[in-house]
Amino acid sequence: MIDNVSEKLIVTGGTTLRGESFVSGSKNASLPIIAATLLANGRHKLSNVPLLSDVNGFATLLTTLGLSVSHAKNRVLTVTNNHDGTPTQCHAPYDIVSRMRASILVLGPLLASRGTAKVSLPGGCTIGARPVDLHLKALQLMGATISINHGYIEGSVDGKLHGANIDFDKVTVTGTANILMAATLATGTTTIRNAAMEPEIVDLCHALLNMGASISGIGSNTLVITGVESLSSAEYSIMPDRIEAGTLLCAVTATGGDVIVHNCPISTLNTVIHKLQAMGAEIYADNSHIGSVHVIAKKRLQAVDVDTNPYPGMPTDMQAQLMTLLAISDGTSIVTENIFENRFMHVPELNRMGAHIHANETTAFITGVETLYGAPVKATDLRASASLLIAGLCAQGTTEIHDIYHLDRGYEKFEDKLIALGAKITRQS
Numbered sequence: 001m002i003d004n005v006s007e008k009l010i011v012t013g014g015t016t017l018r019g020e021s022f023v024s025g026s027k028n029a030s031l032p033i034i035a036a037t038l039l040a041n042g043r044h045k046l047s048n049v050p051l052l053s054d055v056n057g058f059a060t061l062l063t064t065l066g067l068s069v070s071h072a073k074n075r076v077l078t079v080t081n082n083h084d085g086t087p088t089q090c091h092a093p094y095d096i097v098s099r100m101r102a103s104i105l106v107l108g109p110l111l112a113s114r115g116t117a118k119v120s121l122p123g124g125c126t127i128g129a130r131p132v133d134l135h136l137k138a139l140q141l142m143g144a145t146i147s148i149n150h151g152y153i154e155g156s157v158d159g160k161l162h163g164a165n166i167d168f169d170k171v172t173v174t175g176t177a178n179i180l181m182a183a184t185l186a187t188g189t190t191t192i193r194n195a196a197m198e199p200e201i202v203d204l205c206h207a208l209l210n211m212g213a214s215i216s217g218i219g220s221n222t223l224v225i226t227g228v229e230s231l232s233s234a235e236y237s238i239m240p241d242r243i244e245a246g247t248l249l250c251a252v253t254a255t256g257g258d259v260i261v262h263n264c265p266i267s268t269l270n271t272v273i274h275k276l277q278a279m280g281a282e283i284y285a286d287n288s289h290i291g292s293v294h295v296i297a298k299k300r301l302q303a304v305d306v307d308t309n310p311y312p313g314m315p316t317d318m319q320a321q322l323m324t325l326l327a328i329s330d331g332t333s334i335v336t337e338n339i340f341e342n343r344f345m346h347v348p349e350l351n352r353m354g355a356h357i358h359a360n361e362t363t364a365f366i367t368g369v370e371t372l373y374g375a376p377v378k379a380t381d382l383r384a385s386a387s388l389l390i391a392g393l394c395a396q397g398t399t400e401i402h403d404i405y406h407l408d409r410g411y412e413k414f415e416d417k418l419i420a421l422g423a424k425i426t427r428q429s
Contacts, residue, residue, distance in 0.1 A: 008427070009401040009426070011389065011424070012374075015422050023265070027054055033203065034079065037062070038067070039109050040081065041083060045076060046078075046236055049077040050075065061092060065110070066088070067081050092117070092119040111144050113185060119155075132153070132175075134168055135179070160185070163183065163186050173196040176196040176201055177201060185228065187227055193221070199265065207236045243318065249276060249295050254394040260294045260295075267288075272315070272322075279301040281297040300328075301329040324350065327350055327366055327368060328372060335366065349384070352377055354372045355369060371394075377399065382406045382409050386407065
């Protein structure tokens with residue numbers, strides 16, 4: 001599934017990004033919506049699906065579960081589900097799931113539609129434990145029998161899942177998605193309290209509505225799902241990727257650039273835009289949900305503090321990119337990570353490039369420097385790879401970024417977009 005493990009990016013810094021770019025479809029919205037195709041037989045047509053290794057991996061997973069999947073270059077994913085109702089092909093194997101945490105999203109749909117599931121404990125980025133116990137407790141409340149045996153979650157349902165009151169102890173995006181999907185086919189009504197409010201959850205809700213689900217409270221922290229007898233296949237267009245959009249804005253800001261970013265999910269980026277403006281970037285956005293954002297950064301940035309929080313707070317997936325900007329800002333900043341532990345693995349790599357960052361488990365203290373310097377560095381996870389790429393763009397000299405396969409998991413041809421804006425980047429094996 002990952003065939004580019006040995007590849008690296010060679011980035012020559014010092015180029016100002018200029019021009020126009022666009023935002024691809026959302027990885028974090030695509031994966032749960034693809035998982036939702038398990039809930040209904042027929043031919044599903046999903047558009048604006050990004051061409052990513054994680055999407056390819058999820059397509060492979062669905063194939064092992066008996067579905068037929070094709071992903072065209074025009075970013076249309078077609079999924080055909082002809083499952084006959086027998087409890088076969090319900091095994092999500094370790095070799096796929098261990099590479100991609102989002103694979104856990106098939107658990108709820110499998111139990112709801114097929115009554116049985118065997119899913120390997122998930123993997124993905126090494127940015128903390130991210131346990132799935134909240135998923136399992138909720139499914140048990142809905143009538144599933146759950147056990148963990150030899151590294152696999154094994155679940156079964158006697159008949160159908162039933163509605164339940166789910167009160168999450170903490171906000172969980174994948175947990176909300178999993179239970180939301182499972183509840184669409186459950187008997188009775190399910191209420192999810194302290195539900196994640198992320199835009200990707202809203203997008204999943206709208207996709208499920210297109211399939212015939214009954215959901216209220218969309219966009220709030222309380223979702224009410226009334227189960228239906230069956231869902232139908234549907235066509236749906238995936239939202240643009242707000243994290244890719246934010247990363248583009250950071251890259252332009254870091255290089256003192258002048259770029260217009262199109263197909264930008266503006267209404268989901270308020271915290272990122274406001275933080276960049278506080279740092280000194282000029283940002284002009286359309287007064288629309290999805291539109292164009294013009295970012296101009298011609299002076300040295302000013303230090304600010306950053307705290308990550310569940311939506312509508314600052315996304316944890318933007319923390320590493322913003323830290324790169326803070327590393328070259330004037331003054332001292334504090335970054336507090338409130339979502340995941342072990343998410344400062346990019347700090348030693350940025351320090352190799354001349355940054356002055358001291359971090360403990362949840363807090364990083366950053367003293368801005370005039371410039372960073374090119375160095376060989378290693379991408380430790382998806383968002384760390386983006387932060388190091390931004391660092392390379394604004395550094396003096398040449399930066400070699402190793403383990404760049406992380407970048408391909410979540411950004412569609414990202415270096416090509418940057419090259420089109422004037423960046424000097426080559427990919428080497």
